[in-house]
Amino acid sequence: MNTLSKACWIGAAIYASLGMIFGIVMSATGDHSLAPAHGHLNLLGWASLALYGAFYSIFPGAADGWLARAQVLLAHLGVIVLTPGIVFALRGEGEGLAKAGSVIILLSMLLFLLVALMQSRRTPEAA
Numbered sequence: 001m002n003t004l005s006k007a008c009w010i011g012a013a014i015y016a017s018l019g020m021i022f023g024i025v026m027s028a029t030g031d032h033s034l035a036p037a038h039g040h041l042n043l044l045g046w047a048s049l050a051l052y053g054a055f056y057s058i059f060p061g062a063a064d065g066w067l068a069r070a071q072v073l074l075a076h077l078g079v080i081v082l083t084p085g086i087v088f089a090l091r092g093e094g095e096g097l098a099k100a101g102s103v104i105i106l107l108s109m110l111l112f113l114l115v116a117l118m119q120s121r122r123t124p125e126a127a
């Protein structure tokens with residue numbers, strides 16, 4: 001497994017564990033008011049990062065270079081900023097962190113678009 005895939009999958013499993021604990025606490029307390037924070041921790045932290053990890057495992061060549069490293073770094077940073085950002089926004093304690101997290105997540109996806117486009121030019125159609 002290349003370093004970038006490892007960084008995606010190990011991070012994804014950590015976010016999933018935290019997201020599941022979050023879900024279990026919500027279920028146990030009956031307080032679902034922070035459900036969007038739980039949902040996005042799981043969807044951006046677990047699902048999206050696991051997909052990035054799969055991509056970089058299937059195409060290890062795409063994991064080389066600063067663009068791919070920046071893409072994964074921003075994906076992690078986005079989860080770490082957006083999740084508490086959604087909590088603050090839902091509690092009416094400010095939307096700054098949520099806005100910053102959203103832009104970071106979008107930047108990460110735009111970099112992924114570039115990485116995927118570059119890879120599609122390198123990979124023969126039959127591969």
Ligand code: HEM
Nearest residue numbers: 019020021023024026027032035036038039042043046047
């Ligand atoms: C131990 C595992 C989990 C538990 C106990 C759990 C629990 C919950 C609970 C109690 C809610 C609130 C439901 C409501 O108010 O209608 C919820 C919402 C949600 N969960 Fe989970 N969940 C778990 C795992 C996951 C995973 C793995 C994902 C995604 C990959 C996920 C995605 C979502 C989404 C998208 C919502 C809706 C958020 C929203 O309303 O904006 N959950 N979950």
Ligand code: HEM
Nearest residue numbers: 036039040043044047048082090098101102103104105106
């Ligand atoms: C920049 C990234 C994102 C932002 C800013 C964002 C924002 C939002 C907002 C504001 C809501 C409504 C929450 C509410 O009703 O209180 C929402 C809901 C939701 N989002 Fe996201 N989202 C993002 C990325 C994603 C991604 C990548 C996924 C899936 C992989 C996703 C899946 C969902 C789902 C399933 C819901 C709940 C829909 C529902 O139950 O009505 N979001 N999102």
